[in-house]
Amino acid sequence: MxxxxxxxxxxxxxxxxxxxxxxxxxxxxxxxxxxxxxxxxxxxxxxxxxxxxxxxxxxxxxxxxxxxxxxxxxxxxxxxxxxxxxxxxxxxxxxxxxxGNHYINRYRLTPLGKIKPAWLTLDDFATFDSPDRLPWRSVAIVNIADFQDFYPTFLARGLRDHGVECTISSTSIKELDNLRRSATEMRAANIARVLDYSAVCNLAGRIKSVGRGADAILMPAVLGLADDLMVSLLRRLVNKPLYFISTMPTSVPGVxxxxxxxxxxxxxxxxxxxxxxxxxxxxxxxxxxxxxxxxxxxxxxxxxxxxxxxxxxxxxxxxxxxxxxxxxxxxxxxxxxxxxxxxxxxxxxxxxxxxxxxxxxxxxxxxxxxxxxxxxxxxxxxxxxxxxxxxxxxxxxxxxxxxxxxxxxxx
Ligand SMILES: Cc1cc2nc3c(=O)[nH]c(=O)nc-3n(C[C@H](O)[C@H](O)[C@H](O)COP(=O)(O)OP(=O)(O)OC[C@H]3O[C@@H](n4cnc5c(N)ncnc54)[C@H](O)[C@@H]3O)c2cc1C
CATH class of the missing domain: 3.50.50.60 (FAD/NAD(P)-binding domain)
Known part of the structure; x- marks a missing residue:
């Protein structure tokens, strides 16, 4: 060839x-x-x-x-x-x-709640103008129940250090029940494979109810393995600022x-x-x-x-x-x-x-x-x-x- x-x-x-x-x-x-x-x-x-x-x-x-x-x-x-x-x-x-742009770094949130410089960040992740001022008074951190590769308490601690009030909750939908039978199956990429249109519609309903009252919702990046259709759908349905936080590998947004x-x-x-x-x-x-x-x-x-x-x-x-x-x-x-x-x-x-x-x-x-x-x-x-x-x-x-x-x- x-x-x-x-x-x-x-x-x-x-x-x-x-x-x-x-x-x-x-x-x-x-x-x-x-x-x-x-x-x-x-x-x-x-x-x-x-x-x-x-x-x-x-x-x-x-x-x-x-x-x-x-x-x-x-x-x-x-x-x-x-x-x-x-x-x-x-x-x-x-x-x-x-x-983002190459003239001035923006800042992103790490899974441990630290703020790091960023150049170009995927649109569904939060970025800020300043490392010292976050644009929220309160955020709701929503995990997927039994998902082990995301640490809301570390994230919340980091955010509280920046003066942001945090609530932590976890939510579940029936579509994930099969995966949940084995803890080793509850990995980001596997969850992303299950979260199709109807599962995302269910998830949006749950997230909306726990995120009520918060300025923004943060959740682990467990959606959209092949493209960003489900990511956009969830953000649209939740209808308030929703950002993803990277998880332990495998990185769904990276894949x-x-x-x-x-x-x-x-x-x-x-x-x-x-x-x-x-x-x-x-x-x-x-x-x-x-x-x-x-x-x-x-x-x-x-x-x-x-x-x-x-x-x-x-x-x-x-x-x-x-x-x-x-x-x-x-x-x-x-x-x-x-x-x-x-x-x-x-x-x-x-x-x-x-x-x-x-x-x-x-x-x-x-x-x-x-x-x-x-x-x-x-x-x-x-x-x-x-x-x-x-x-x-x-x-x-x-x-x-x-x-x-x-x-x-x-x-
Ligand atoms: C774990 C990890 C996480 C990182 N996260 C970030 C991040 O979030 N942001 C950031 O800016 N940078 C990050 N980096 C830095 C990273 O090095 C660069 O971002 C960049 O992705 C490196 O790309 P690459 O294509 O040069 O190498 P790699 O991504 O390492 O790709 C090399 C590819 O070559 C293939 N290959 C090797 N040998 C052969 C062979 N003989 N024949 C055929 N194929 C072969 C491998 O299988 C692999 O697919 C990270 C680095 C690591 C190691």
């Missing part, structure tokens, strides 16, 4: 690159092994939340204070400013509605975002090889000629261009052995300190050096093997390292913007 572009990895990075390629009319394929970080998403795409441990208000200004190795600095300010406005419309073309991006890509004519793993490649003269996968066996998958978006350790884009850090598909050069003692900090609260490890690339994101550049392969997203998504709050931004950097022509 031959394509213009083959993308290895179908997380946020791979999907963004694939959509941008397919929208330009390239014959594009994604080969993706399995779940991505989107399945654990908080519902917010982060751009830049902190630099040197200090919270960021204006991400575009704060980028200048990042180290030279950070992907944003490598893309460069001018190019960043031309790519940033492309993100929200791309998500919107895939049907993903978000709130929804992944499915909507997948669907948009395939509707554009893209080929999605889901559940397939690239196991090796044939290279010649500094170029990738073909990749090979588990499902296609000896059949070569060829393209003039390859984009690698296999993620970091979490998705096995990088693998740590006792003595080295490797990139398992091509054996690309990886940047990491030789002494293992420098890989991590014993204080788990501190920034962990391994978070910044990644495939070594040139200015155009081309990797190398043994110092020799691969000219038709580019590595983007969290496989490239150079940043700490946890401490800097920049994970989705790096995914989206590096992907757009390699797929958007320069003017």
């Amino acid at each position: 031959n394509f213009d572009t083959i993308i290895i990895g179908g997380g946020l990075t791979g999907l963004t690159a694939a959509i941008a390629s397919a929208e330009r009319g390239e014959r594009t394929a994604i080969i993706s092994a399995g779940q991505s970080a989107l399945h654990f998403s908080s519902g917010t795409f982060e751009l830049l939340g902190a630099v040197d441990g200090k919270p960021v208000t204006n991400p575009v200004e704060a980028m200048d204070r990042l180290p030279d190795t950070h992907p944003y600095r490598r893309i460069g300010r001018e190019r960043m400013l031309s790519l940033l406005p492309l993100v929200q419309p791309l998500l919107s073309r895939a049907g993903i509605a978000t709130t 929804r975002a992944q499915m909507m991006l997948n669907r948009y890509f395939t509707n554009l004519g893209g080929t999605l090889m889901a559940g397939d793993t690239v196991t090796g490649a044939r290279l010649d003269n500094g170029r990738v000629e073909a990749v090979f996968t588990n499902n296609h066996g000896p059949e070569p998958l060829t393209a003039s261009r390859f984009i690698m978006a296999t993620g970091s350790f979490f998705s096995h884009g990088l693998v740590a052995t006792p003595s080295s850090v490797i990139e398992p598909v091509f054996g690309l050069d990886v940047d990491y300190p030789a002494d293992r003692a420098d890989w991590f900090s014993k204080n788990i609260g501190q920034a962990q050096p391994f978070m910044e490890f990644g495939v070594r690339t040139d200015d155009s994101w081309h990797p190398s093997i043994g110092g020799n550049t691969i000219t038709n392969l580019q590595c983007v997203g969290s496989v490239t390292g150079g940043c700490n998504p946890i401490k800097q709050g920049c994970g989705a931004g790096v995914a989206l913007l590096t992907a757009l950097d390699v797929t958007t022509p320069r003017l």
Whole structure:
């Protein structure tokens, strides 16, 4: 099989690159092994939340204070400013509605009731202008009875610290009785599968009655696995501000975002090889000629261009052995300190050096093997390292913007 572009990895990075390629009319394929970080998403795409441990208000200004190795600095300010406005419309073309902008961070509510900076947040999650002032005097937190992956008391404590009065209740509908027979079945994704039109109508009635009198209702994000139809229906029926709070994984809104991006890509004519793993490649003269996968066996998958978006350790884009850090598909050069003692900090609260490890690339994101550049392969997203998504709050931004950097022509 031959394509213009083959993308290895179908997380946020791979999907963004694939959509941008397919929208330009390239014959594009994604080969993706399995779940991505989107399945654990908080519902917010982060751009830049902190630099040197200090919270960021204006991400575009704060980028200048990042180290030279950070992907944003490598893309460069001018190019960043031309790519940033492309993100929200791309998500919107895939049907993903978000709130926010790249000039000034908004703030979102975590499941523990903390307030964190946010760039683009799914429309059904609450965001605020200020980290200190919430727009509600009182909220009703409504859990689904027996749902274990959501902690209303922590959320309420955090909200009360911000001066918001909270009531906590749980509610149930008969449609969930089957799941409830086994505690292990009461997971967010399973609940979302059950909540169809009639179940949502029942649920709306219950929520309305317990939420009476509150300025807003907060509930766990357990609706809308494939699209946001049931989310919109419930919000419409409840007919007062209703926002979702992320739960323990699996993240229903994250899976929804992944499915909507997948669907948009395939509707554009893209080929999605889901559940397939690239196991090796044939290279010649500094170029990738073909990749090979588990499902296609000896059949070569060829393209003039390859984009690698296999993620970091979490998705096995990088693998740590006792003595080295490797990139398992091509054996690309990886940047990491030789002494293992420098890989991590014993204080788990501190920034962990391994978070910044990644495939070594040139200015155009081309990797190398043994110092020799691969000219038709580019590595983007969290496989490239150079940043700490946890401490800097920049994970989705790096995914989206590096992907757009390699797929958007320069003017
Ligand atoms: C648990 C978790 C939660 C996060 N939550 C957030 C959040 O809420 N907001 C935020 O801004 N950032 C978040 N991040 C940061 C996250 O890294 C980025 O947001 C971004 O989603 C990373 O995307 P990616 O596509 O580069 O990598 P990944 O999402 O890791 O995707 C890599 C994909 O490549 C596939 N793959 C790997 N090897 C192969 C192979 N050999 N062949 C084929 N496919 C392969 C994997 O199966 C996977 O699907 C989170 C990160 C983690 C780990």
